Amino acid sequence: MATARLQREARTMEVMLHLYCDDHHAPQPRRSLCEPCAALHEYARKRLAGCPYGPDKPTCANCVIHCYGPRQREAVRQVMRYAGPRMLLRHPVLALAHLLDGRRPAPPKPRGGVTSGRPASPDGGGRV
Ligand code: SF4
Numbered sequence: 001m002a003t004a005r006l007q008r009e010a011r012t013m014e015v016m017l018h019l020y021c022d023d024h025h026a027p028q029p030r031r032s033l034c035e036p037c038a039a040l041h042e043y044a045r046k047r048l049a050g051c052p053y054g055p056d057k058p059t060c061a062n063c064v065i066h067c068y069g070p071r072q073r074e075a076v077r078q079v080m081r082y083a084g085p086r087m088l089l090r091h092p093v094l095a096l097a098h099l100l101d102g103r104r105p106a107p108p109k110p111r112g113g114v115t116s117g118r119p120a121s122p123d124g125g126g127r128v
């Protein structure tokens with residue numbers, strides 16, 4: 001990931017997925033995600049790495065491009081709805097940073113596509 005903020009965003013997604021997966025897909029907290037959550041994590045990681053906004057990336061919730069496929073988008077929404085409030089207790093620094101990121105206005109849609117990484121063309125049913 002190009003910047004500390006993008007690395008933090010990737011870490012936030014990972015932590016949220018673990019919170020969700022531990023409570024929904026396994027009786028005990030584990031070190032690794034279940035298969036579907038691991039696949040969603042990999043999908044989100046690729047989207048983030050190829051985000052056409054580059055370092056100016058808004059939060060995905062504020063994005064006007066929405067490069068996620070509908071299924072993955074709904075799955076991430078579900079994870080965030082569950083994990084968001086729990087993050088405040090268990091990972092307050094990441095949670096606060098994520099809340100502050102969400103208040104930043106989304107930059108204009110990048111022209112001509114990519115400012116970093118690869119284009120945000122969907123590889124899992126996503127749309128641009
Ligand atoms: S294009 Fe939008 S939805 Fe896709 S990773 Fe970037 S900010 Fe998130």
Ligand SMILES: [Zn+2]
Nearest residue numbers: 021025034037
């Ligand atoms: Zn899971």
